[in-house]
Amino acid sequence: MPATGNPYRAFPDTDAIHGVTSRVHSLRIHFRTAVHRATLTRALAEGADPTGHDELALRARQLTSERTRGMLARTLRRSIADASRSARTRSAVPIIDRRAVLDAEAAIAEMIERLRAPRPVQAQGMALLERIITNADGSSPLYNSSQPGALLRTIISATAALDAQPAHSHGFALVV
Numbered sequence: 001m002p003a004t005g006n007p008y009r010a011f012p013d014t015d016a017i018h019g020v021t022s023r024v025h026s027l028r029i030h031f032r033t034a035v036h037r038a039t040l041t042r043a044l045a046e047g048a049d050p051t052g053h054d055e056l057a058l059r060a061r062q063l064t065s066e067r068t069r070g071m072l073a074r075t076l077r078r079s080i081a082d083a084s085r086s087a088r089t090r091s092a093v094p095i096i097d098r099r100a101v102l103d104a105e106a107a108i109a110e111m112i113e114r115l116r117a118p119r120p121v122q123a124q125g126m127a128l129l130e131r132i133i134t135n136a137d138g139s140s141p142l143y144n145s146s147q148p149g150a151l152l153r154t155i156i157s158a159t160a161a162l163d164a165q166p167a168h169s170h171g172f173a174l175v176v
Contacts (some may be wrong), residue, residue, distance in 0.1 A: 060123035125162030
């Protein structure tokens with residue numbers, strides 16, 4: 001008579017011996033991170049501890065990856081190029097706030113340079129930058145005509161946050 005497996009072992013997350021538990025756990029984390037992407041990005045932008053829970057940690061890794069850094073740098077470069085074009089070569093419907101981009105061009109260029117540098121970046125700064133670029137509610141100073149200098153201030157803050165030591169860090173500052 002052939003041996004049959006235990007039919008109650010068919011649940012993948014109960015088979016810890018073969019590593020299935022960790023795979024299922026990882027898939028769940030990836031799924032929850034994808035579903036709550038905007039909320040997690042907002043939490044990181046507001047200074048949440050990326051080690052607070054698995055979804056925040058994964059979102060922080062995604063934001064600080066070389067791929068995301070390159071994508072955001074290219075988007076910023078395109079924004080400068082679009083803002084620099086004459087009115088005849090731009091589309092009839094402006095997507096970005098051209099004047100704000102031109103006023104903040106030096107700060108944006110500095111941000112691009114920092115993104116392309118080999119030094120690691122902090123998740124909070126990357127989350128701030130992603131919110132500037134992808135903010136769908138129209139409140140980003142990149143797209144929405146707002147107070148003069150708002151984009152410049154926002155870009156400077158995000159650039160500083162790329163290198164800032166997180167508030168939740170257990171490191172100690174050396175005062176000289």
